Amino acid sequence: MAHSANDHAAHAGHDDHGPAKGFFRRWVMATNHKDIGTMYLVFAGVMFLVGGAMAMVIRAELFQPGLQFVDPQFFNSMTTMHALAMIFGGVMPAWVGIANWMIPLQVGAPDMALPRLNNLSFWILPFAFLLLLATLFVPGGSPAGGWTLYPPLVIQGGSSFPMAMFAVHMMGISSILGAINVIVTIMNMRAPGLTLLRMPLFTWTWLITAYLLILVMPVLAGAVTMLITDHFFGTTFFSAAGGGDPVLFQHVFWFFGHPEVYILILPAFGVVSEVIPTFSRKPLFGYESMVYASASIGFLSFIVWAHHMFTVGMPLAGQMFFMLTTMMIAVPTGVKIFNWSATMWKGSLTFEPPMLFAVAFLFLFTIGGFSGLMLAITPADFQYHDTYFVVAHFHYVLVPGAIFGIIAGVLYWLPKWTGHMYSMSLARWHFWLSAIFVNVLFFPQHFLGLAGMPRRIPDYATQFADWNAVSSIGAFGFGLSQLLFVWLVIQCVRGGERAPAKVWEGAHGLEWEVPSPAPHHTWETPPSAAVIERGAEH
Amino acid sequence: LAAEADRRRRVRSTTIKLVLFALAVYVVFIIAFVNQSR
Numbered sequence: 001m002a003h004s005a006n007d008h009a010a011h012a013g014h015d016d017h018g019p020a021k022g023f024f025r026r027w028v029m030a031t032n033h034k035d036i037g038t039m040y041l042v043f044a045g046v047m048f049l050v051g052g053a054m055a056m057v058i059r060a061e062l063f064q065p066g067l068q069f070v071d072p073q074f075f076n077s078m079t080t081m082h083a084l085a086m087i088f089g090g091v092m093p094a095w096v097g098i099a100n101w102m103i104p105l106q107v108g109a110p111d112m113a114l115p116r117l118n119n120l121s122f123w124i125l126p127f128a129f130l131l132l133l134a135t136l137f138v139p140g141g142s143p144a145g146g147w148t149l150y151p152p153l154v155i156q157g158g159s160s161f162p163m164a165m166f167a168v169h170m171m172g173i174s175s176i177l178g179a180i181n182v183i184v185t186i187m188n189m190r191a192p193g194l195t196l197l198r199m200p201l202f203t204w205t206w207l208i209t210a211y212l213l214i215l216v217m218p219v220l221a222g223a224v225t226m227l228i229t230d231h232f233f234g235t236t237f238f239s240a241a242g243g244g245d246p247v248l249f250q251h252v253f254w255f256f257g258h259p260e261v262y263i264l265i266l267p268a269f270g271v272v273s274e275v276i277p278t279f280s281r282k283p284l285f286g287y288e289s290m291v292y293a294s295a296s297i298g299f300l301s302f303i304v305w306a307h308h309m310f311t312v313g314m315p316l317a318g319q320m321f322f323m324l325t326t327m328m329i330a331v332p333t334g335v336k337i338f339n340w341s342a343t344m345w346k347g348s349l350t351f352e353p354p355m356l357f358a359v360a361f362l363f364l365f366t367i368g369g370f371s372g373l374m375l376a377i378t379p380a381d382f383q384y385h386d387t388y389f390v391v392a393h394f395h396y397v398l399v400p401g402a403i404f405g406i407i408a409g410v411l412y413w414l415p416k417w418t419g420h421m422y423s424m425s426l427a428r429w430h431f432w433l434s435a436i437f438v439n440v441l442f443f444p445q446h447f448l449g450l451a452g453m454p455r456r457i458p459d460y461a462t463q464f465a466d467w468n469a470v471s472s473i474g475a476f477g478f479g480l481s482q483l484l485f486v487w488l489v490i491q492c493v494r495g496g497e498r499a500p501a502k503v504w505e506g507a508h509g510l511e512w513e514v515p516s517p518a519p520h521h522t523w524e525t526p527p528s529a530a531v532i533e534r535g536a537e538h
Numbered sequence: 539l540a541a542e543a544d545r546r547r548r549v550r551s552t553t554i555k556l557v558l559f560a561l562a563v564y565v566v567f568i569i570a571f572v573n574q575s576r
Contacts, residue, residue: 113549176560184549184552184553184556187552188545188549188552214560217560218560218563218564218567219564221564222563222567222568
């Protein structure tokens with residue numbers, strides 16, 4: 001192992017050159033996958049803080065019944081912008097950042113296949129979000145009709161409407177370009193001998209994610225373009241007055257929106273599939289079934305969209321179809337949960353911070369999955385629809401699901417990126433505080449929803465007061481705990497104990513064959529068959 | 539060199555196919571809606 005890392009370093013010494021000098025050339029003109037990955041991760045971190053601050057405003061307002069801090073219009077802007085910032089600015093760029101760092105390292109490629117396109121797809125994002133966040137300062141305030149952008153409400157927005165629409169278009173373009181880059185890299189740049197079914201699960205799940213992106217992002221773009229023409233050019237795609245149909249927009253939006261959920265969570269499945277075998281010191285149980293389960297989830301995500309809109313009044317056959325297809329997703333997801341559990345079974349387990357987050361993911365994501373099954377039952381959904389139960393459900397999927405996956409991935413590969421170990425005790429504090437507060441924050445929202453509290457309201461009836469106060473305390477605790485993570489990452493970047501090439505004893509994969517920190521250029525010569533053989537022990 | 543040229547050709551070809559696919563989804567989708575709402 002060390003031998004291989006030394007070989008790599010010696011080879012890199014001949015023709016390797018470091019990063020470009022100067023801020024502009026290194027970062028603005030960046031084409032190196034590691035630099036672009038770092039920029040994506042920093043951007044995502046900033047957007048997590050922005051979106052998190054908005055969540056704090058929401059929970060502060062909901063701490064007690066009555067209007068306390070913000071007016072209802074601004075509250076609605078906060079729920080809308082929180083979602084857009086977290087989904088498009090936080091979770092997606094974080095995954096693209098980790099993908100940029102890890103996919104070339106894991107497939108033995110010197111860089112992404114299209115480095116300049118990579119630069120473009122990153123640099124579109126800060127401008128898109130500047131535009132979106134600038135809507136907070138225009139007359140009428142930022143969009144307040146929910147992240148789902150439903151007409152006719154969204155079209156009635158003031159000056160913010162064209163800005164938000166253009167921003168969504170730009171985010172979509174960035175995602176499509178990023179997805180093209182990932183697919184082209186994985187399909188064409190793999191080291192000779194690294195067949196598809198020998199790839200690490202993180203790369204596999206990203207390949208499926210990229211296909212989902214390229215299929216659904218143009219659909220969102222089409223829907224947004226039609227909203228723009230409805231608003232500015234007199235078309236009536238979604239206006240009943242002109243022969244159009246607002247419900248059609250909901251169908252189109254969720255044809256994008258449901259696969260989007262899997263775009264956010266599939267890479268987390270990949271990270272967990274890397275972390276659990278490492279800290280169980282066993283190969284992943286059922287590697288091929290994991291690949292097929294991921295692909296099945298990707299396919300099924302296209303035929304379940306209308307479960308988000310059971311209450312619009314669809315035919316019974318439609319309700320039955322979407323209920324049953326939604327429930328079918330539990331099958332491949334169950335395969336994954338059982339495979340991860342079987343991987344840990346009789347393993348030589350240790351609980352380093354990435355493993356703690358992966359195990360928490362296993363339990364808490366499953367809670368989100370089960371509440372999803374409850375929501376899939378059409379007659380039950382008539383009761384739960386638009387209540388806090390739905391809020392609890394998707395936050396369990398996205399926070400201890402997607403975000404814990406991101407944190408597990410960062411903690412797993414951070415020593416490889418920085419060359420330093422981080423403080424294990426700080427990481428454990430961060431884990432336990434996050435794991436406790438995330439449940440204090442979101443679990444009571446199930447009770448609120450079942451008791452009938454609607455979502456997206458700044459005020460509520462007094463019988464909901466107690467659990468709202470508990471939920472807000474959880475939110476403040478969870479938000480503050482994340483500052484520990486920011487401090488941990490800053491500390492690790494600045495220094496610390498030197499990380500070896502193979503940071504974790506049980507790790508397998510080509511990324512552990514290069515030194516830590518990974519040199520600016522890696523795998524300029526593809527890894528040998530022996531190295532691939534060693535790395536592919538899943 | 540031949541292998542590198544071949545790889546570049548494959549990269550270019552996959553990229554073009556994916557870009558055209560994304561554009562086609564976008565355009566066909568809007569055309570379908572134009573027809574639907576006439």
